[in-house]
Amino acid sequence: MLLLLSGLMLLSQPPRSLGTEMNTYSGKTLTTTACTLVMCSPAENGPPGRDGRDGQEGLRGEKGDSGSPGAVGPTGLPGPVGVIGPKGDSGSAGEPGPKGDSGRPGPPGPPGVPGPAGREGPKGMQGNIGPQGKPGPKGEAGPKGEVGAPGMQGSSGTRGPTGPKGERGAPGERGAPGNAGVAGPAGATGPQGPLGARGPPGLKGDRGAPGDKGAKGESGLPDVTALRQQVEVLQGHVQRLQGTLSHYKKVELFPDGRSVGDKIFKTAGFEKSFQNAQKICTQAGGQLPSPRSAAENEAVSQLLIAQNRGAAFLSMTDSKTEGKFTYPSGEPLVYSNWAPGEPNNDRGDEDCVEIFTNGKWNDKSCAESRFVICEF
Numbered sequence: 001m002l003l004l005l006s007g008l009m010l011l012s013q014p015p016r017s018l019g020t021e022m023n024t025y026s027g028k029t030l031t032t033t034a035c036t037l038v039m040c041s042p043a044e045n046g047p048p049g050r051d052g053r054d055g056q057e058g059l060r061g062e063k064g065d066s067g068s069p070g071a072v073g074p075t076g077l078p079g080p081v082g083v084i085g086p087k088g089d090s091g092s093a094g095e096p097g098p099k100g101d102s103g104r105p106g107p108p109g110p111p112g113v114p115g116p117a118g119r120e121g122p123k124g125m126q127g128n129i130g131p132q133g134k135p136g137p138k139g140e141a142g143p144k145g146e147v148g149a150p151g152m153q154g155s156s157g158t159r160g161p162t163g164p165k166g167e168r169g170a171p172g173e174r175g176a177p178g179n180a181g182v183a184g185p186a187g188a189t190g191p192q193g194p195l196g197a198r199g200p201p202g203l204k205g206d207r208g209a210p211g212d213k214g215a216k217g218e219s220g221l222p223d224v225t226a227l228r229q230q231v232e233v234l235q236g237h238v239q240r241l242q243g244t245l246s247h248y249k250k251v252e253l254f255p256d257g258r259s260v261g262d263k264i265f266k267t268a269g270f271e272k273s274f275q276n277a278q279k280i281c282t283q284a285g286g287q288l289p290s291p292r293s294a295a296e297n298e299a300v301s302q303l304l305i306a307q308n309r310g311a312a313f314l315s316m317t318d319s320k321t322e323g324k325f326t327y328p329s330g331e332p333l334v335y336s337n338w339a340p341g342e343p344n345n346d347r348g349d350e351d352c353v354e355i356f357t358n359g360k361w362n363d364k365s366c367a368e369s370r371f372v373i374c375e376f
């Protein structure tokens with residue numbers, strides 16, 4: 001009965017819904033039976049049937065099993081380029097890569113503009129005087145110049161002032177005696193002559209009568225005129241000796257000596273320590289220089305310049321009392337010419353004194369070597 005009702009329902013459905021129903025029941029046994037019923041219906045056209053009532057919707061069938069997957073279709077055409085999305089967040093920093101090889105040095109850049117001059121710094125303290133430099137080599141003699149043309153005779157100069165009076169010449173030799181002159185008239189009685197030499201004692205005579213008192217006789221001294229002549233001769237000899245001595249003194253002092261008054265400063269031409277220099281001067285009959293005036297100090301400094309030397313030891317020390325310099329005799333200084341800031345006893349062992357070419361003094365260690373100059 002159920003089967004008959006189902007077949008009627010199928011026949012009553014329009015062709016459009018038939019396919020649908022077929023699809024709905026294609027997975028069930030009832031569909032096959034329905035198809036059998038349709039195929040068994042009469043083939044000839046019967047009278048139109050009445051419109052049937054819409055049947056109620058049947059119960060929803062159970063979900064069928066999933067079918068097997070179909071074959072993979074061909075790859076579709078690429079779709080159009082999508083819109084550019086917003087910028088993503090920055091990723092975390094990666095690890096540093098290995099150090100690259102050094103590139104070739106670039107060409108030197110142009111010189112920079114000099115910076116402004118810095119401010120002048122504070123004035124530094126005066127440093128200690130450096131050691132004496134070695135004398136430079138002697139330069140070669142230049143070529144001899146050509147003889148110049150004779151100059152024109154100059155005009156006569158004005159007469160100079162009268163020179164000082166020359167020294168008195170030595171007396172001349174005594175001339176030969178002249179011829180005897182004609183005897184003159186007898187002169188007046190002259191004074192009593194000098195007493196003669198005492199003769200041998202005679203026989204004692206008789207006592208005579210006392211005679212008249214005679215005139216006072218002249219002194220028994222030699223002739224004053226002769227004595228004066230002798231003194232003048234001796235003075236001439238002394239003056240000649242003094243001139244000769246002055247000449248030899250100048251020769252002896254040239255070029256390694258100087259004289260001031262009675263003092264002579266002479267160099268030995270080498271350098272020694274204070275003790276050795278003092279010993280050399282003492283053995284020669286002198287001592288190290290002890291300038292007691294600006295003139296004597298200048299003579300020593302000029303001798304340094306002439307010998308192309310930087311410094312020489314003086315005789316004064318403060319070895320007995322620090323800071324109190326004395327002469328070798330122990331007496332205090334009567335003249336000094338210290339350089340600015342001296343004496344400073346640098347390093348605690350400067351007990352001697354050196355003099356420079358400018359005449360300034362500096363306290364120095366006695367163990368240093370300096371140019372040797374002796375004072376006589």
